[in-house]
Amino acid sequence: GSPSLRNLGTAWIVGCGALRVTALCQLLLGSQEHSPAILRNNNSPDMIEMSGFICGCVSCVFYLGSRFPQLHKNFQRKCTEGAFFLLFALAMMGNCTCGLSLVLKMPKPESSRALCFVHHLSWLVGSFGVLVLDIFVS
Helix, strand or coil: CCHHHHHHHHHHHHHHHHHHHHHHHHHHHHHHCCCCCCCCCCCCCCHHHHHHHHHHHHHHHHHHHCCHHHHHHHHHHCCCCCCCHHHHHHHHHHHHHHHHHHHHCCCCCHHHHHHHHHHCHHHHHHHHHHHHHHHHHC
């Protein structure tokens, strides 16, 4: 197969493997969560929450990485011929509204706002980062 098809297959396998490990951790730790022997500090994230955050970070990397091949191709050819601009326009609107929804639904108390921002950081970087990359593609 072509190198790009092999790269896509490799990315798919790595992504599926990461999701399987995360799901397995959630299943194993979910049954222990209700155990009275486990005491948890409410300020520290539990393993399930951390696995969700890690999935968000992995998603952000894949999402941002999805635009670089198109940017590379555009810079090599010095044109945007063949790019489907409706796709990029819709993706730009979707990323803008997704990022804004995360920013606008931050909690009112200042103490909670920073924690909420950190929890949603990977999705904010993914949404607004891809929005910036899509502007370069356009």
